[in-house]
Amino acid sequence: MDYKSLDLTDQFVELIRRAATQLPQDMRQGLRKAKGNEEPGSAAEGALDTILLNVDIAEKNSTPICQDTGTPIFEVSYPVGVSTRKLADQIRKAAAVATQNNYLRPNAVDSLTGKNSGDNTGEDFPTMHFHEWDEEGIHVDLLLKGGGCENVSTQYKLPDGPLGAGRDLEGVRRVVLDAVHQAQGKGCGPAVLGVAIGGDRGSGYLKSKQQLFRQLDDTNPDPQLAELEERIYNEANQLGIGPMGFGGKTTALG
Amino acid sequence: MPELTTPISDEDIRNLKAGDTVYLNGVIVTGRDAAHKFMIEHFITQPVQVDEAELYADLKKLLDGGVIYHCGPVVKTHADGSYSFVAAGPTTSIREEVYQADVIRHFNLKGVIGKGGMGGKTLKACGEQPAVYLHAIGGAASFIAQSVKEVLGVYKLEFGVPEAMWVIRVENFPVVVTMDSHGTSLHQTIEAQSKEKLAELIG
Helix, strand or coil, X not given: CCCCCCCCHHXXXXXXXXXXHCCCHXXXXXXXXXXXXXXXXXXXXXXXXXXXXXXXXXXXXXXXXXXXXXXXXXXXXXXXXXXXXXXXXXHHHHHHHHHHCXXXXXXXECCXXXXXXXXXXXXXXXXXXXXECCCCCCEEEXXXXXXXXXXXXCCCCCCECCCCECCCHHHHHHHHHHHHHHHXXXXXXXXXXCCCCCCCHHHHHHHHHHHHHCCCCCCCCCHHHHHHHHHHHHHHHHCCCCHHHCCCCCCECC | CCEEECCCCHHHHHCCCCCCEEEEEEEEEECCHHXXXXXXXXXXXXXCCHHHHHHHHHXXXXXXXXXXXXXXXXXXXXXXXXXXXXXXXXXXXXXHHHHXXXXXXXXXXXXXXXXXXXXXXXXXXXXXXXXXXXXXXXXXXHHHHCCEEEEEEEXXXXXXXCCXXXXXXXXXXXXXXXXXXXXXXXXXXXXXXXXXXXHHHHC
């Protein structure tokens, strides 16, 4: 295939539109299931009900599910011969068009001057990661991660004395539950937990975000981690923080 | 369901208890980090400058008995220059904890809408003023935008669309009182309960 004249700008705009306005099916199912678990008439049930209603309205009107369309993070897999420089230009162009169409809120702000570029482009904005692969096609994933859940994201260095967390999987369990407790309702729960173990500070954060591309109901291929994930999910929900921090049974969806 | 309409009286505020759901009506103003910092630095800790006197007078009027909404909306600009809100859910409020109590007191705010709750300083100001913290549903931005019937104006648009102060008229905006004027904060209660549970799980 000749990739020289390839222009995916329109496809990128459509990808942004869908990511901003349509919630994936696994998440909808998770929210519906969670709503069924909450006490009838509780604030938790009410919150989930409103969230589900909002998902329908957003899809119908092609408007953002959340006003904070966050930092767009593109993960692009491409075959030999594709110019990633051109793809990056097309992604930037698409981000500006999507902002113009109100699919995205203008979120690119100069950290020093505080000036908003107005079109979601700027230095290192949107975030893009390119991975060369052996397949023929180009595959693009997009994550729009908002500021609320960014604010409560955190990193722990094991061992952690006060939490009694050693440099092992039990230590990981302890610090993850602590992070969920610290977050309370501030990250706009119910949450999906993305956890990475190891690496350096930068790679750890990146890996933890990439976990969010997983389907809600998938199982970790490593049986030890699968067991840990299941346990943390169940225990996080025992904390009783609930949707929006209103209290309730759904603190995490997965 | 009980309704609240701006400007809100002290009596209406005193009648609200943490856990109540209310529908909010009337004119409110959005404000996030930049707006709060600006109000503190330009109006509250410093004498108001001549070139900002008009803005100050406008805000005094809008916020007296009024409500600030922690929200950075997605806004559509129409061909005639008018605006409408496309998506307008709450942003995380705790970032304004350092500013909020002073803003409540200075402007006689009766309510702050946001998500995630706020801390002890704000709770104290809510008791004294009186005022309440109202929790909107995060992740419900398109739904809440339907409650925003009209965009009446905007101040400090140079802060960028999310950080500007948008003056909006809302109808039946559903919110939950999570911090009342009697010293009760649902956030503190849930925090304490979940802390006990955490201690059981990792103790």
